[in-house]
Amino acid sequence: MLKDEIAKALKIIQEGGIILYPTDTIWGIGCDATNTEAIQKIYKLKQRAESKSMIILLDTDAKLPSYIREVPELAYNLIEYAEKPLTLVMPGARNISPALIAVDGSVGIRVAKHPFCEGLIQRLRKPLVSTSANISGSPSPQYFSQIEQEIIDGVDYVVDIDQHSKEIKTPSTIMRLEADGKFEFIRR
Numbered sequence: 127m128l129k130d131e132i133a134k135a136l137k138i139i140q141e142g143g144i145i146l147y148p149t150d151t152i153w154g155i156g157c158d159a160t161n162t163e164a165i166q167k168i169y170k171l172k173q174r175a176e177s178k179s180m181i182i183l184l185d186t187d188a189k190l191p192s193y194i195r196e197v198p199e200l201a202y203n204l205i206e207y208a209e210k211p212l213t214l215v216m217p218g219a220r221n222i223s224p225a226l227i228a229v230d231g232s233v234g235i236r237v238a239k240h241p242f243c244e245g246l247i248q249r250l251r252k253p254l255v256s257t258s259a260n261i262s263g264s265p266s267p268q269y270f271s272q273i274e275q276e277i278i279d280g281v282d283y284v285v286d287i288d289q290h291s292k293e294i295k296t297p298s299t300i301m302r303l304e305a306d307g308k309f310e311f312i313r314r
Contacts (some may be wrong), residue, residue, distance in 0.1 A: 131285050132245040139250060143169055143282030146273070149183070150240040152258055152266050153273055155281060156183070159253035160307055162223040168255065169225075171280040174262035179226055181213050181234035184257045185244040193235065193253060194218050204301070205237050210234065211298035215248035215312065217305055222253060223231045242287050255298045258297065268294045 137147050142164050144157045157164035159182045169176050173178065187205045188312065190197045195218030204212060219226070219233035227233055236256070238244060247254050258266040259273045268275045270289040278284060300312040 138283040145283045146281045147285040148288040154256040159222045166226040179228045180257040183238040185247040213298045213300045215302045
């Protein structure tokens with residue numbers, strides 16, 4: 127089942143589509159982080175200003191240097207020891223669509239600890255875009271049945287995993303981490 131869902135989602139993403147999928151936090155809308163056209167589809171679906179950047183997911187922190195020019199040493203410790211999912215916003219973003227890079231050159235990255243995400247990112251060999259599965263300004267859904275029909279109808283594929291789970295999920299902690307190791311919490 128997991129393998130089949132990864133294969134179906136991978137095909138859609140490789141064809142430039144967008145998917146609705148479970149993560150280690152809340153349900154997300156995602157696509158290939160190097161495909162600007164697909165990213166713009168997500169902005170349009172969410173009715174979100176393109177100035178509000180979205181994050182990318184990786185399957186392992188070993189891939190951080192591929193997408194961040196200078197990874198602060200502290201980043202690895204934070205990821206390893208964080209008790210709940212942690213998104214790090216770091217400067218020096220590279221090798222992803224310019225549509226994901228904030229004006230200051232930063233991007234938010236989370237190492238996803240979810241079997242579907244890990245498997246999909248490994249097979250895709252690129253980061254996966256992740257943004258909450260809601261229209262901009264609406265509350266983030268805590269589980270699948272709270273996702274608005276407009277979102278479900280607007281994606282190219284809905285992953286058939288965890289849809290019946292009522293486990294309440296919350297968004298990740300977000301921390302800005304500078305190249306020199308200075309950090310601040312954006313969302314706890």
